[in-house]
Amino acid sequence: MFSKALVTFAAIVGVCAAATGPDAQLALGLGDLDASWATATPIVPQFTPVGSLANLTGDAFTVLRHPLFPYHSVRIKQSDFCDTTVKAYTGYIDIDAKHLFFYFFESRSDPDKDDVIFWTNGGPGCSSSLGLFMELGPCRVTNATEGTKFHAEAWNSNANVFFVDQPVDVGFSYSEHGATVSTTEQAAEDIAAFVVIFFEHFSSFKGRSFHMSGESYGGRYIPVFAAAVYDQNALLVANGLTPINLTSAIIGNGMTDAFSMVQSYYDMTCTPASVAPVLDISTCVRMKKALPRCKKWAKAACIDQFDSMNCEAAQTFCASEITAPYFETGLNYYDISRPCEDRESLCYPVTKTISTYLDRPDVRAALGVDPRVGAFASCSSLVNGAFNAGGDILHPTVDHVAGLLERGVRVLIYVGTYDWICNWVGNERWTLAMDWSGKDAFNGEPLRTWTVDGAVAGKTRSTKGLTFATVDAAGHMVPYDKPKESLALINRWLAQESL
Numbered sequence: 001m002f003s004k005a006l007v008t009f010a011a012i013v014g015v016c017a018a019a020t021g022p023d024a025q026l027a028l029g030l031g032d033l034d035a036s037w038a039t040a041t042p043i044v045p046q047f048t049p050v051g052s053l054a055n056l057t058g059d060a061f062t063v064l065r066h067p068l069f070p071y072h073s074v075r076i077k078q079s080d081f082c083d084t085t086v087k088a089y090t091g092y093i094d095i096d097a098k099h100l101f102f103y104f105f106e107s108r109s110d111p112d113k114d115d116v117i118f119w120t121n122g123g124p125g126c127s128s129s130l131g132l133f134m135e136l137g138p139c140r141v142t143n144a145t146e147g148t149k150f151h152a153e154a155w156n157s158n159a160n161v162f163f164v165d166q167p168v169d170v171g172f173s174y175s176e177h178g179a180t181v182s183t184t185e186q187a188a189e190d191i192a193a194f195v196v197i198f199f200e201h202f203s204s205f206k207g208r209s210f211h212m213s214g215e216s217y218g219g220r221y222i223p224v225f226a227a228a229v230y231d232q233n234a235l236l237v238a239n240g241l242t243p244i245n246l247t248s249a250i251i252g253n254g255m256t257d258a259f260s261m262v263q264s265y266y267d268m269t270c271t272p273a274s275v276a277p278v279l280d281i282s283t284c285v286r287m288k289k290a291l292p293r294c295k296k297w298a299k300a301a302c303i304d305q306f307d308s309m310n311c312e313a314a315q316t317f318c319a320s321e322i323t324a325p326y327f328e329t330g331l332n333y334y335d336i337s338r339p340c341e342d343r344e345s346l347c348y349p350v351t352k353t354i355s356t357y358l359d360r361p362d363v364r365a366a367l368g369v370d371p372r373v374g375a376f377a378s379c380s381s382l383v384n385g386a387f388n389a390g391g392d393i394l395h396p397t398v399d400h401v402a403g404l405l406e407r408g409v410r411v412l413i414y415v416g417t418y419d420w421i422c423n424w425v426g427n428e429r430w431t432l433a434m435d436w437s438g439k440d441a442f443n444g445e446p447l448r449t450w451t452v453d454g455a456v457a458g459k460t461r462s463t464k465g466l467t468f469a470t471v472d473a474a475g476h477m478v479p480y481d482k483p484k485e486s487l488a489l490i491n492r493w494l495a496q497e498s499l
């Protein structure tokens with residue numbers, strides 16, 4: 001989900017920029033890997049994998065290293081919590097001075113055969129604990145004293161699932177010596193390294209179908225992360241390692257193209273796109289007049305020729321004309337059908353309960369949270385501020401999605417219809433506008449309804465590996481509002497069935 005700070009920022013972004021600068025970094029994508037990776041001669045590492053997760057203990061961390069990643073290691077332990085029907089693990093990926101916290105839950109069906117799902121929340125700066133304890137995880141926290149409750153409609157029903165607090169300084173992740181990450185491309189280097197270290201050590205997962213999923217700002221993260229993992233495979237193969245079997249990218253209510261999104265705020269608030277118009281006619285008329293100017297100005301100042309001062313001015317104009325009227329309504333920015341209950345807790349008071357739970361000393365001890373981590377925050381304003389300062393959101397990731405599709409990686413874009421901030425109209429718009437070889441076929445597909453237990457769950461359009469799906473009456477956090485439909489969606493996707 002977006003933190004409040006980003007909501008303000010997203011609001012002021014009137015533009016998409018053709019990704020330029022940071023993409024050069026992505027091509028390297030391998031950060032501090034040993035330089036030998038770049039050589040053509042395969043090296044035979046002296047390396048003993050842990051082999052099985054069952055070898056880990058619950059008392060202390062097992063430290064995993066890999067000779068190809070001299071600056072990386074993994075601390076992992078068994079953590080008996082949240083879902084007693086499966087094995088759960090927590091730990092850190094240590095990348096020099098950067099330490100990324102993760103949870104891993106085995107599948108409730110067949111952990112030795114089922115696919116593996118990576119999940120991240122958005123922000124930028126929000127913890128994946130929100131996804132875990134509020135949305136798709138194997139347990140939920142609704143009372144901090146009582147702790148976790150079993151969640152039947154969890155995504156680990158048929159898959160092994162990771163939740164990662166990324167980038168560093170988010171959730172239980174931390175850094176030393178002032179190491180920071182302030183772009184999606186930098187974050188992708190650490191994630192790509194993590195993924196290969198994990199699969200190398202836990203050889204039982206090697207070659208397993210791997211899905212990278214996320215929500216909200218994950219619309220920017222996931223295409224870049226998945227592209228980094230995909231591109232890294234050439235180096236793995238060159239060095240005699242098993243490539244990561246990247247099968248799909250999954251994005252829920254994503255901010256993949258902020259430009260499409262800004263246009264769609266008019267549709268969401270001034271037309272019956274989801275609910276009856278929520279703004280009055282005079283406001284809508286003013287907004288409609290401002291739209292072309294916002295688009296034109298932002299395109300000139302932020303995309304065609306980046307001029308930071310002028311781009312900022314364009315964003316300020318777009319914010320005051322296009323998004324401010326919605327914030328003034330007091331409605332929930334993640335759910336246009338209801339008021340925002342509490343602005344201090346992302347409109348969902350349960351996020352405070354989750355924070356309180358994660359600050360319990362006994363919980364931290366059980367999870368193995370590093371003592372250097374301070375009070376838990378659902379979203380880090382530090383990380384959010386750093387990403388915003390660099391204009392990370394100005395780089396849409398539509399072309400990354402196209403690049404994945406062209407290489408046979410399937411992509412699922414699902415959107416709760418009540419979300420305002422990353423709404424279905426803007427998401428449908430970029431999926432239709434995307435330039436790729438399946439464009440005509442995709443645009444030629446009608447939206448049809450999909451059902452769960454005989455009831456209509458939403459609409460979908462799907463062909464050539466790309467699926468767009470709406471989830472009726474769900475807000476930004478689809479698995480929170482519609483757990484049954486969200487599980488049906490993910491299970492059909494994993495099984496490669498049509499919705």
Ligand SMILES: *[C@@H]1O[C@H](CO)[C@@H](O)[C@H](O)[C@H]1NC(C)=O
Pocket residue numbers: 050051052054055
């Ligand atoms: C680790 O797990 C593998 C596979 O279950 C097993 O064969 C091996 O003996 C275990 N190693 C240790 C050190 O326990």
Ligand SMILES: *[C@@H]1O[C@H](CO)[C@@H](O)[C@H](O)[C@H]1NC(C)=O
Pocket residue numbers: 143144145146
């Ligand atoms: C949480 O659970 C405890 C213990 O069952 C109870 O005393 C308390 O009232 C609950 N808190 C809330 C906010 O419901």
Ligand SMILES: *[C@@H]1O[C@H](CO)[C@@H](O)[C@H](O)[C@H]1NC(C)=O
Pocket residue numbers: 207208209245247
């Ligand atoms: C990757 O996963 C797919 C789907 O499970 C499977 O069909 C394929 O054989 C796997 N590829 C490799 C190289 O293991």
